[in-house]
Amino acid sequence: MAAPRVDNAPSRREQILRTAAGLFARHGFHGVSIAELGAAVGISGPALYRHFPGKEALLAELLVDISERLLAGGRERATGEPDEVLAALVDFQLDFALHEPELIVVQDRDLDNLPEADRRRVRRLQRTYVEIWVDTLRRLHPGLDPDAARVAAHGTFGLLNSTPHSGSRAAPDEVAGLLRRMALTALTAL
Amino acid sequence: MAAPRVDNAPSRREQILRTAAGLFARHGFHGVSIAELGAAVGISGPALYRHFPGKEALLAELLVDISERLLAGGRERATGEPDEVLAALVDFQLDFALHEPELIVVQDRDLDNLPEADRRRVRRLQRTYVEIWVDTLRRLHPGLDPDAARVAAHGTFGLLNSTPHSGSRAAPDEVAGLLRRMALTALTAL
DNA sequence: GCCGGGAGTTAGCGGACGTTAACCCGGACA
DNA sequence: TGTCCGGGTTAACGTCCGCTAACTCCCGGC
Numbered sequence: 001m002a003a004p005r006v007d008n009a010p011s012r013r014e015q016i017l018r019t020a021a022g023l024f025a026r027h028g029f030h031g032v033s034i035a036e037l038g039a040a041v042g043i044s045g046p047a048l049y050r051h052f053p054g055k056e057a058l059l060a061e062l063l064v065d066i067s068e069r070l071l072a073g074g075r076e077r078a079t080g081e082p083d084e085v086l087a088a089l090v091d092f093q094l095d096f097a098l099h100e101p102e103l104i105v106v107q108d109r110d111l112d113n114l115p116e117a118d119r120r121r122v123r124r125l126q127r128t129y130v131e132i133w134v135d136t137l138r139r140l141h142p143g144l145d146p147d148a149a150r151v152a153a154h155g156t157f158g159l160l161n162s163t164p165h166s167g168s169r170a171a172p173d174e175v176a177g178l179l180r181r182m183a184l185t186a187l188t189a190l
Numbered sequence: 191m192a193a194p195r196v197d198n199a200p201s202r203r204e205q206i207l208r209t210a211a212g213l214f215a216r217h218g219f220h221g222v223s224i225a226e227l228g229a230a231v232g233i234s235g236p237a238l239y240r241h242f243p244g245k246e247a248l249l250a251e252l253l254v255d256i257s258e259r260l261l262a263g264g265r266e267r268a269t270g271e272p273d274e275v276l277a278a279l280v281d282f283q284l285d286f287a288l289h290e291p292e293l294i295v296v297q298d299r300d301l302d303n304l305p306e307a308d309r310r311r312v313r314r315l316q317r318t319y320v321e322i323w324v325d326t327l328r329r330l331h332p333g334l335d336p337d338a339a340r341v342a343a344h345g346t347f348g349l350l351n352s353t354p355h356s357g358s359r360a361a362p363d364e365v366a367g368l369l370r371r372m373a374l375t376a377l378t379a380l
Numbered sequence: 381g382c383c384g385g386g387a388g389t390t391a392g393c394g395g396a397c398g399t400t401a402a403c404c405c406g407g408a409c410a
Numbered sequence: 411t412g413t414c415c416g417g418g419t420t421a422a423c424g425t426c427c428g429c430t431a432a433c434t435c436c437c438g439g440c
Contacts, residue, residue: 028219030220109299110218113221147359148360148364151352151369155352158350174338182376183376184379185376185378189376
């Protein structure tokens with residue numbers, strides 16, 4: 001009975017997750033109460049426990065889902081000529097950052113509010129995703145130091161993920177084009 | 191039992207601020223209790239109120255100080271040929287990010303845990319700092335759209351500030367060199 | 381027409397946290 | 411030498427929060 005219902009539209013659950021992402025992004029995990037979250041989806045307080053075993057579990061589901069989606073997206077684009085792979089990875093990460101900025105924010109803000117087990121799992125997923133970037137960069141620039149590649153990858157994430165912070169009201173595709181160009185240009189400096 | 195006051199020893203206040211920065215960076219503002227913070231500096235709990243009127247005031251002092259230092263550093267380097275100014279700004283921001291990663295983290299993680307007044311003040315300082323970058327970029331690339339310049343500036347911050355997230359144990363000056371090169375290269379893509 | 385269970389409600393518990401109160405103590409100095 | 415006072419202590423208060431309990435209601439299947 002505790003088995004997850006794999007129905008095709010548990011809309012409440014998803015609504016809660018989406019709303020939680022927004023609130024956590026704005027106020028931080030500890031800055032959002034169960035009651036507030038409930039109110040934000042139109043139910044109140046303890047009703048959330050009909051859908052999630054607890055607040056931490058909710059955060060865990062959010063973060064695991066994000067990192068799994070990033071990893072899956074990365075894997076889909078990992079094969080081929082390194083320059084094309086890199087371009088695809090940049091576009092993918094950029095798309096994610098532009099379309100779901102809350103998730104980007106939550107992921108690096110509240111990672112350590114997770115219980116140990118989930119945190120380790122998320123870290124593992126993230127590390128694997130980064131390794132795709134590292135491998136691609138090293139295929140493109142043979143002899144590049146792995147640590148340097150890792151620094152470059154994280155730097156590129158910072159660049160591409162900067163849109164949530166800049167709160168730019170400029171036209172989204174111009175922002176996208178600019179950041180893509182900056183990222184690809186930066187990565188020629190290796 | 192109080193240690194004899196050595197002149198250049200950091201005062202209690204400073205010790206508290208420094209320690210708070212580290213703890214806030216690791217666990218977030220709401221994730222650190224007054225008692226924990228007190229314990230971390232060797233006193234316990236309410237003694238902090240001898241030095242600060244409250245927890246929020248402590249955070250405010252941290253954040254205002256950070257953004258004032260950034261702005262001051264930016265202003266010092268703002269005059270001269272735009273390419274040289276830009277290089278100096280990159281080096282400055284990079285230095286800050288490498289030497290005080292906790293402050294970088296706290297600044298964009300806990301900004302909205304500030305009381306209104308302080309938050310507005312910090313935002314203002316930050317905006318002014320960004321404008322130095324924007325002006326420099328537009329002097330370097332005449333006709334560059336101001337919004338685009340702003341996006342580019344924030345992107346560069348993201349790139350340069352990525353070191354706290356990457357937790358790289360690579361040699362610091364190699365990291366610095368790599369990120370500086372990436373940033374300056376990226377900014378040629380405008 | 382019953383009835384079983386998913387989904388919601390309010391009441392309440394226990395613990396943590398920020399803050400205040402009341403007290404203490406050691407040293408600088410008139 | 412007596413007195414202030416800065417900086418520390420512990421106790422306690424009030425609030426908020428996560429979570430549980432107990433109850434209600436709607437609705438689909440037999």
